[in-house]
Amino acid sequence: xxxxxxxxxxxxxxxxxxxxxxxxxxxxxxxxxxxxxxxxxxxxxxxxxxxxxxxxxxxxxxxxxxxxxxxxxxxxxxxxxxxxxxxxxxxxxxxxxxxxxxxxxxxxxxxxxxxxxxxxxxxxxxxxxxxxxxxxxxxxxxxxxxxxxxxxxxxxxxxxxxxxxxxxxxxxxxxxxxxxxxxxxxxxxxxxxxxxxxxxxxxxxxxxxxxxxxxx
Amino acid sequence: xxxxxxxxxxxxxxxxxxxxxxxxxxxxxxxxxxxxxxxxxxxxxxxxxxxxxxxxxxxxxxxxxxxxxxxxxxxxxxxxxxxxxxxxxxxxxxxxxxxxxxxxxxxxxxxxxxxxxxxxxxxxxxxxxxxxxxxxxxxxxxxxxxxxxxxxxxxxxxxxxxxxxxxxxxxxxxxxxxxxxxxxxxxxxxxxxxxxxxxxxxxxxxxxxxxxxxxxxxxxxxxxxxxxxxxxxxxxxxxxxxxxxxxxxxxxxxxxxx
Numbered sequence: 246x247x248x249x250x251x252x253x254x255x256x257x258x259x260x261x262x263x264x265x266x267x268x269x270x271x272x273x274x275x276x277x278x279x280x281x282x283x284x285x286x287x288x289x290x291x292x293x294x295x296x297x298x299x300x301x302x303x304x305x306x307x308x309x310x311x312x313x314x315x316x317x318x319x320x321x322x323x324x325x326x327x328x329x330x331x332x333x334x335x336x337x338x339x340x341x342x343x344x345x346x347x348x349x350x351x352x353x354x355x356x357x358x359x360x361x362x363x364x365x366x367x368x369x370x371x372x373x374x375x376x377x378x379x380x381x382x383x384x385x386x387x388x389x390x391x392x393x394x395x396x397x398x399x400x401x402x403x404x405x406x407x408x409x410x411x412x413x414x415x416x417x418x419x420x421x422x423x424x425x426x427x428x429x430x431x432x433x434x435x436x437x438x439x440x441x442x443x444x445x446x447x448x449x450x451x452x453x454x455x456x457x458x459x460x461x
Numbered sequence: 462x463x464x465x466x467x468x469x470x471x472x473x474x475x476x477x478x479x480x481x482x483x484x485x486x487x488x489x490x491x492x493x494x495x496x497x498x499x500x501x502x503x504x505x506x507x508x509x510x511x512x513x514x515x516x517x518x519x520x521x522x523x524x525x526x527x528x529x530x531x532x533x534x535x536x537x538x539x540x541x542x543x544x545x546x547x548x549x550x551x552x553x554x555x556x557x558x559x560x561x562x563x564x565x566x567x568x569x570x571x572x573x574x575x576x577x578x579x580x581x582x583x584x585x586x587x588x589x590x591x592x593x594x595x596x597x598x599x600x601x602x603x604x605x606x607x608x609x610x611x612x613x614x615x616x617x618x619x620x621x622x623x624x625x626x627x628x629x630x631x632x633x634x635x636x637x638x639x640x641x642x643x644x645x646x647x648x649x650x651x652x653x654x655x656x657x658x659x660x661x662x663x664x665x666x667x668x669x670x671x672x673x674x675x676x677x678x679x680x681x682x683x684x685x686x687x688x689x690x691x692x693x694x695x696x697x698x699x700x701x702x703x704x705x706x707x708x709x710x711x712x713x714x715x716x717x718x719x
Contacts, residue, residue, distance in 0.1 A: 259531045259557040267535070299582030369463075370663045370686055372584055372632055376464045376506055376716040392718075399464065399716045401537060403559075403584045403632075421462055444537050444559065446501075446719055 249290035252282045253307040264443035268453035284317035297334030301343030304334045329435040336437025355430045357410040364423025372405045379428045383417040387455040398448035400440035434461045464716040465680045466506035466687035469694045476522030494529045501534040503701040504719035512542035524556045531557025562587035565608045578630025588631040592619035593640045611639035623656045637668040645671025653683030673707040
């Protein structure tokens with residue numbers, strides 16, 4: 246199984262690489278994890294991971310700056326139906342639009358805008374930074390067996406914006422931060438997490454392993 | 462709901478932990494990666510490395526430490542100490558750091574914060590504020606920034622600087638009370654609270670932890686969302702687990718599943 250983690254100059258990819266290798270080994274897959282800026286590798290990959298940190302518009306520009314990458318990604322995900330995993334801003338890029346600093350188009354896979362989190366309680370700090378529990382609102386093979394809910398495992402979040410999906414069926418899990426925040430989205434062969442599975446210890450590694458086992 | 466974070470901090474010099482870490486079962490107590498793994502297993506919410514390597518030649522050792530830690534630990538890692546340029550930040554992030562803390566360079570040139578945040582995003586830029594309370598007893602509280610490990614006074618008001626740092630793009634502030642650091646008398650709560658209440662971003666309280674109650678005070682009274690300590694953990698006085706259980710027993714929401 247070839248797992249392509251797309252490198253378009255957005256932050257630390259080493260943790261994502263190691264977490265996917267770790268989870269793959271734990272599930273008896275032969276890990277062939279490639280951090281790559283090569284659209285041909287993405288076209289050949291069995292699983293595609295799009296990480297991303299920073300601002301939506303910056304990430305969008307960075308991705309488009311890699312010649313042929315956006316096209317390869319769209320073909321692999323939309324046409325070939327290769328399982329796709331977006332992380333943090335990589336998940337937000339699945340939306341129709343991002344509204345951080347400027348309005349920027351996303352892939353439009355999950356209709357909705359990426360909007361600022363505005364908790365009513367002024368004591369709640371922005372970014373939403375740290376460990377929070379998630380509540381599953383949909384059913385999906387990648388969520389199988391995960392210990393979630395208020396007393397469940399925690400996920401590590403760092404973000405000031407979230408994906409407000411138009412169709413509630415696309416929201417697989419939420420978290421509570423003064424308001425209901427989208428934590429996991431998914432449809433067809435794609436999923437995305439607002440939190441960082443590669444930094445979320447057990448919950449993250451189990452989720453990644455489920456994604457690798459998933460055969461849509 | 463979001464949980465308060467407990468962050469052990471390791472001082473690293475020339476790629477080795479300063480003073481060693483008093484853990485059982487460590488093959489090499491001086492190896493920061495071994496210590497990081499132990500803290501990861503113990504349920505630390507994040508980890509912080511402070512590089513205090515003096516020589517220029519020795520500075521590359523931290524990249525190797527960060528690289529090896531990122532391979533073994535699936536938890537957030539902040540690295541600070543001697544970060545002066547955008548390239549220093551880039552190298553640490555590529556090695557596997559999630560956040561980089563900047564201190565003296567940010568005080569000398571606040572625009573460095575803006576450059577760093579624009580380049581890498583506010584979420585990974587932590588501005589570290591070392592401050593002392595400078596008002597005489599009975600006067601209104603006033604806190605001033607000190608650099609170079611607390612030796613150099615700057616005349617800069619710490620709360621004003623905190624606001625500026627956040628306006629320029631700091632995603633988090635690490636507030637160390639230099640008049641408490643190493644004393645085990647607890648955080649300077651007035652300082653922590655003055656800054657936490659002045660800015661919209663998360664504040665990490667640091668400097669002076671001697672007891673588990675001090676950790677509670679940092680969050681409850683200082684309004685920090687994370688507490689950082691070094692010796693209380695390294696010397697084995699308290700475990701991460703004891704700390705988190707104690708904080709939870711005092712009404713602070715903690716992550717106890719790890």
